[in-house]
Amino acid sequence: MKYIFIVLLSTILANAQVKTDDLNLMPWPQSISVTNGTFALTKNFKVNITGNPNPRIFARTTQFLGRLDGRTGLFFNQGFVTKINEFPSAQLQINCTQSGKIGINEDESYQLEIKSDKIIINATSDLGAMHALETVLQLLQNNSNSYYFPTVSISDFPRFTWRGLMIDAARHFQPIDVIKRNLDAMAAMKMNVFHWHLTDDQGWRIELKNHPKLIQLASDGNYYTQEEIKNIVKYADERGILVVPEIDVPGHASAILTAYPEVGSKLNPDKNTYAIERNSGIFTPTLDPSNPKTYQLLSEIFDEVCPLFSGNYFHIGGDENEGKDWDSNPKIQEFKKKNKLETNHELQTYFTMQLIPMLKKHNKTLMGWEEIRTKNLSKDAIIHSWKGTNEGVPTDQSLTNTIKEGYKTVLSNGYYIDLMLPVESHYLNDPMPKNTILTAEEKARILGGEAPMWSELVTPTTIDSRIWPRTAAIAERFWSDEKVTDMASLRKRMNAVSLQLEELGITHIRNKEVLLRNISNNQTNTALEDFSNICEPLKLYTRNSEGTEYKTYSPFTLFADACTADAKNALVFNEAVNNYMKNKNSENQILVTDYLKKWINVNTKLVELSSNAPLIQPLLPLSKSLSDLSQQLLLKIEKKQTVNPTAVKDLLEKCNSKNHADVELAVYNSLKKLVSAE
Amino acid sequence: MKYIFIVLLSTILANAQVKTDDLNLMPWPQSISVTNGTFALTKNFKVNITGNPNPRIFARTTQFLGRLDGRTGLFFNQGFVTKINEFPSAQLQINCTQSGKIGINEDESYQLEIKSDKIIINATSDLGAMHALETVLQLLQNNSNSYYFPTVSISDFPRFTWRGLMIDAARHFQPIDVIKRNLDAMAAMKMNVFHWHLTDDQGWRIELKNHPKLIQLASDGNYYTQEEIKNIVKYADERGILVVPEIDVPGHASAILTAYPEVGSKLNPDKNTYAIERNSGIFTPTLDPSNPKTYQLLSEIFDEVCPLFSGNYFHIGGDENEGKDWDSNPKIQEFKKKNKLETNHELQTYFTMQLIPMLKKHNKTLMGWEEIRTKNLSKDAIIHSWKGTNEGVPTDQSLTNTIKEGYKTVLSNGYYIDLMLPVESHYLNDPMPKNTILTAEEKARILGGEAPMWSELVTPTTIDSRIWPRTAAIAERFWSDEKVTDMASLRKRMNAVSLQLEELGITHIRNKEVLLRNISNNQTNTALEDFSNICEPLKLYTRNSEGTEYKTYSPFTLFADACTADAKNALVFNEAVNNYMKNKNSENQILVTDYLKKWINVNTKLVELSSNAPLIQPLLPLSKSLSDLSQQLLLKIEKKQTVNPTAVKDLLEKCNSKNHADVELAVYNSLKKLVSAE
Structure with missing residues (x-):
């Protein structure tokens, strides 16, 4: 056996003392104490389960073994966990009192005790136990030739019961494998609600056997079959995740009305009135709330859709x-007049109220975006709060009003990961309003939050890089104590977790390489990657001006698609500049000037590459501006030369341009500091 | 519009003259003539379809537009092709006389004419037209700021009608998305038969509603639902690909017998007699050919499985x-005695004969591996020839005997891509025996060939890197003229195609990076990648000695899994050494010594990395041997020093070791040349 030497070595106990701050746990547990010891991992490592858990724990524990074995290459003797008390003498013992129920307000807590010869997980249910297994995976340490866990004692539970991710599968269809890998990643981040946005103007994505026209006419052939839906609900259940489907009505209705124009609000609609939308934005097609056929259709749709989802x-x-x-x-x-409905909002409330019994019939509680809020609605309804300063609404106002009126709510404002904002903006956005005094009851109505991934500008190839790793930070906000807010710690841990997500099939790192290879026309060079690491896609809704520059079928294989929020070298450079501004010693200076020199070289290389790569052309103006400014800054910093302030200011402004390749330079603010520096 | 300048530039006609040899077409067409001109690609590019094709052409042409737009970033105005004669004035005109039928011996030919202002595809059916679209994609050229096609005239058709890839989804289950992306890649390589190995000792992978025990007891939960099977058959159909399912009987039966031990051949089997196999190899569990229940079960299985497949x-x-x-x-x-069956082969023939009517009932022709061959079999049966020198059978013997006996045959011997052999061995292996005189009739019985991808040692993460790009070369062998055998041309074109396969979701390049990141414990360094580019996984069946070192649940995240056949830098080094041996000028010398220096550095870096990466430890002995030998060779080559021949020979033998990390150094033969050189 070739691997025996690893086994032997790993039994020699690592004597490393691990500090709490060294651990890359995410979300950070409620309580942790690390002691001076280690648990050595060997190929004899086994797991045993006792108690009364839901059988979903077996597959999850089997997956846990596979992930740990894949990371360490130890060739565990145990390959499967299939039943209660299978290996009573196993080193890892999991005990669950009861079967976990998928839903909200369930006990998801766990206790994890790692001693030098034993790992013990105690949880009320398998839901907590599965969270504990993810924590164990994050605790893995190594030295040069062995793997081990630190001896720790962890007691953990979520701060909020609703820790969600929404994926918009309508604007760009996201196949089953995209959903599955993201469910795995959600489970790794202890998230428990997957909100599946299944319909919108750009497509109807769910098969209805009694209304086949919906997929025949309104899906472009891209939809989930009912079996696939059930399969995903089961897959999510096995990971402790509730699936909340969304059928968006009465607006966002271009697709449904393409199939059923007769229930549209335009006067005398016919089969040419509506069409699947190819652009992005807010469109007029809306269901007719005055037409009984509308309710007939929706009732039939709900009758077919509701049973597919167990939540x-x-x-x-x-x-x-x-x-x-x-x-x-x-x-x-x-x-409206006849029914004494004064505003369109009242008309929409009328509409919404008709849906409640249709859903109640299937034991479903209605949830909707905050526009559905009205005093007449049942207090069972969950109001999904999404508006904020972007929409001209003061932060927290919509949330606070909602809970004051007695509704339960889930916050999405501040968690829009499609907007390409820095992780800090999401991480420091607490679901609990800070400037309002709330009663305990009111606080309890804040169920948690949800990160929405709208898909106007993403394809299955790029979506992971928009969701991850920032959603890991959001998951921590929903799970961990409100005082866990240190950005440096977050960044360190997020980087570690980001790489681990690859093990679950998340493609955010690997697919960037694929895009860059295409852009460079398969020319080998690091310049393009270097440049991508200081550029970020245009933020908010500025990339897709008017919503028509990019159609649903446009290419999303461009430089902006390869770039991400939180451009990684920009973060490093920004820190280097901050340090340099504080103390202009030569060590700090070199960290800054090395980057400036690198960017001059990057520009030279990009120009070279562009001679055989048309897709590099759009980057050159920005890259040249950066190179030119870097040259000036080097003269100033290294040679202590006086540079022409107007010329430099001009170059700086060019570096602030958002007119090239749909990206912006994430180092602009730091460059500005260098320009202004004495 | 930010992209308008690209459009303007691309209308300025590229004046590049493209030579036939420059084209990266694969498989190489039967006839091609390139003229001095170009067709400029702009965002106004549109496609129009006329004639009577099968509607599958619409989705394929839509996909073609998306791929071309994704590569070029041109933002085509046309996003979809949905009906006949949609854009009569489109630049690309496709005409098909009739609807293509999925199967063998169909007319797959096409004519492609690219003029400076028009592209014309004429094909008997959509099958040929889809092949033509792949050719168009491969013809794409660019200069610094525009994309174009050379003006060409191509007439093309396949040499063999059966151009297959087999994927073993039994030993390691391969999810739907793995199958789909490989079907896309097959279509890109003009392959037309997907052979789906659905059952084996290690698992039963197809849902049977009337025999749920098969998936409940014999699949570990990893199986295709019937809907998924139908979905794949449709997906393949849309790409012109026939799906041939395989239910492997009477041997390879551990899984089926785990569910139905009563039809096993062991004496008095009960529920503990059989179990899902976790190792690799040939196992004894076999169906009982003397038991009527065996045929009853198989008949019921075929009744359920056959209708799922349209072929x-x-x-x-x-x-x-x-x-x-x-x-x-x-x-x-x-x-046996009672039925006068003298040998087990006769007994198996008896068994096989019982299956023929069960399949005929569903209009299916029986196909089987060559062991089923016997003079009593119907001549309709297709004999799948797989044995060769590895199995002690002279090359071509089994194939030749089969066709001489009047059977049709498909050749797989020589195309076993799981064995990690160099592409040359597959590429130069012609389905048509070279040393036997065959009549035209006999030749016609050779339907073609098939590359089998057995999955003992692959997971969904690694399988693509075993299939591609070598299968592209095999596809060319099956399609192109037998005289197309130039290895240099093949390698050049295969490299280009390999990168293009990424566009279809093939993960062979991107997932290597994922594995290397795990092995290096996420430490950034190119040393590991450099080393992987001169190492190859152990060949044939030597990696998994006794078939028990790797279980089905073992980690396949190791260095050997990241390495591939045809290690890319080894090919470059081997060529450099060959040139140096011919002419020891300084230019040739530097090409060699640069590598030697690189490997010394690689070893140093690997040692550094290993201090925080246990998975690197197993590579170090091999890397050290290479470094030590490189030092000696540098002394010899650069310093003209005399080196100790015994010591060098000893180092050389260490470089030939197969005892480290399941890989071998692909530069060994070249090192040997350098050692032996005067």
Whole structure:
């Protein structure tokens, strides 16, 4: 056996003392104490399960063994965990009192005790035990030739019960394997709600056997079959995750109305009235709330969709209905009058109220974006709070109003990961409003939060790089204590977790390489990668101006798609500049000037590459500006030369341009500091 | 519009003259003439389809547009192709006379004419037209700021009608997305048969609703649902690919017998007699051919499986039954006597003959591995020829005997891509025997060939790197003229195609990086990658000695898994050494010595990395031997010093070791040349 020497070596106990701060745990546990000892991992490592857990724990523990074995290459003797008390003498003992129920407000706590010869996980249910297994995986340490765990005692539970990720599978369809790998990553980050945005103007993505027109006419052939939906619900269940489907009505209805124009709000709609939308934005197609056929159709749809999902929540969207087609349709105006509905908001409330019994029939509680909020709604409904300063609403206002009115709520404002904002903005955004005094009851109505991944600008190739690793930070915000807010610690741990996500199939790192190879026309060079590490895609909604620059079928294989938020070398450079500004010693100076020199070289190389790579051309103006400014800054910093302030200012502004390749230089602010420095 | 300048530039016609040899077409077309001109690609590029093709052409052409747009970033105005004669004035015109039928012996030919203002594809059916679209994609050229096609005239058709890839989804389950991306890659290489090995000792992978025990007891939960099977058959159909399912009987039966021990050949089997196999090799569990229940079960299985596949071929395996359990079971011996079956081969033939009507009922022709061959079999059967020198059978003998006996055949001997052999061995292996005189009729019985991807040592993460790019070379062997055998041309074109396969989701390049990151414990360094580029996994069946070193659940995340056949820098080094041996000028010398210096450095870096990466430890002995030998060779080559011949010979032998990390140094032969050189 070739691997025997590893086994032998690893039994020689590592004498490393691990400090709490060294651990790359994420989300950070509620309570942890590290002692001076280690548990040595060998190929004889085994797991045993006792108690009364849900059988889902067996597959998860088997996966745990496989992941640990894959990381360490130890060739564990145990390959599967299949039943209770299979290996009573196993080193890792898991005990669960009861079977976990998928949903909210379940006990997800766990205790994890690692001693030098034993690992003990105690949890009320398998839900907590599965969280504990993820913690164990994150605790793995190594020296030069062995793997071990530090001896620790952890007691852990979530701060919020709703820790969600939403994936928009409508604007760009996301195949089953994208959903599965993201469910795995969610479980690794102890998230427990997957909100599946299944319909929108750009497509209807769920098979309805009694209404085949929906997929025939409104999906472009990209949809989930009912079996696939059930398969995903089961896959999520096995990972302790609740699936909340969303059928977005009455707005965002271009797709459904392409199949069923007769329930649209335009006057006398026919089969040419509506079409699948190819652009992004807010569109007018809206269901007709005055038409009984609308409710007939929705009722039939819910009757078919509800049983596919085992959870008790159903999201009906309800957002961004501007009511334009309602205003222009006299029949709908008449209906409003007849029913004494003064505003379109009241009309939409009327509409929403019709849906409640349709869902109740299937034991589903209605959830919707905050536009559905109204005093008449049942207090069972969950209001999904999403508006904030971008929408002209003061931070926390919508959330606070919601809970004050007695509704339960989930916060998404501040967690829009599609906007390409820095992780800090999401991480420091607490679901619990800071400047409002709330009663305990009101606080309890804040179920948690959810990161929405809208898919206007992502494909299956790029979506992971928009979700991860920033969503790991959001997951920590939902799980950990509110005082866990140190950015340096977050960044360190997030980097470690980011790499571990690859083990679950997340493609955020590997697919960047694929995009860069295409952009460089397969020319081998690090310049393009170097440049990508200081550029970020345009933020908020500025990349897709008017929502028409990119159609749903446009290429998302461009430089902006390869770049991510939190450009990694920009973070390093920014820190280097901050240190240099504080203390201009030669050590600090070199860290800055090395980057400046690198960027001059990057530009030279990019120009070379561009002679055989048209997709590099759009980057050159920005790269040249950076190179030119770097040259000036080097003269100033290294040669202590006086540089022409107007010329430098001009170059600096060029470095702030957002007109090239849909990216911006993430080092602009630091460059500005260097320009302004004495 | 930020991209408008690309559009403008690309209308300025590239004046590049493209030579035929510059084109990276694969498989190489039967006839091609390149003229002096170009077709400029702009965002106004559109496609139009006329004639009577199968509607599958629409989705394929839409995908073609997306791929071309993704490569070029041109933002084509046309996003979809949905019906006949949609854009009559489009630049690319496709005309098909008739609807293509998925199967063998169909007309797959096409004519492609690219003029400076028009591209015309004429094909009998959409099958040929889809091949033409792949050719167009491979013809794409660029200069610094625009994309274009050379003006060409191509007439093309396949040499063999059966151009297959087999994927073993039994030993390691391969999820749907693995199958789909490989079907896409097959289509890109103009392959038309996907042979799906669905059952084996290590697992039963296909849901049977009437026999749920098969997946409940014999799949570890890893199987395809019937809907998924149908989905894949449709996906393959849309790409012109026939799916041939394989249910392997009567041997390779551990899984089926785990569910149904009562039809096993062991005496008085019960539920503990059989278990899912975790090792690799040839095992004894075999169906009982004397038991009527065996045929009852198989008949019921075929009744359920056959309708899921639209094609007319069904593979029943039949290989590697050594009959040990038949010999040791007196009841089976008695049955043999009673039925005058003298050998186990005759007994197996008896068994096989019972299956023919079960399949015929569903209009399926039986296919099986060559062990099923016997003079009594219907001549309709297809004999799958796989034995060769590895199995002690002279090359071509089994194939030649088969066709001489009147059977149709498909050749797999020589195409076993799981064996990690160099591409040359597969590429120069012609399905048509060279040393036997065959009649035209006999030749016609050679339908083609098939590359088998057995999955003992691959997971979904690594399988692509075993299939691709070598299967592209095999695809060329099956499609192109027999005279197309130039290795230098093959390598050049294969490299280009290999990178293009990424666009279809093939992960052979990107997942190597993932494995290396895990091995290096996420330490950034190129040394590990450099070393992987001169190492190859152990070949044939030597990696998994006794078939028990690796279980199905063992880690396949090791250095050997990151390495591939045809180690890329080894090829470059070997060529450098060959040139140096011919002419020891300083230019040739530097090319060699630069590598030697690199490897000394690689070893130093690997030692450094290993201090924090246990998985690097197993590589160090080999890396040290290479470094030590490189030092000696540098002394000899650069310093013209006399080196100790015994010491050097000893180092050389260490470089030939196969005892480290399951890899071998692919530069050994070249090192030997340098050692022996005067």
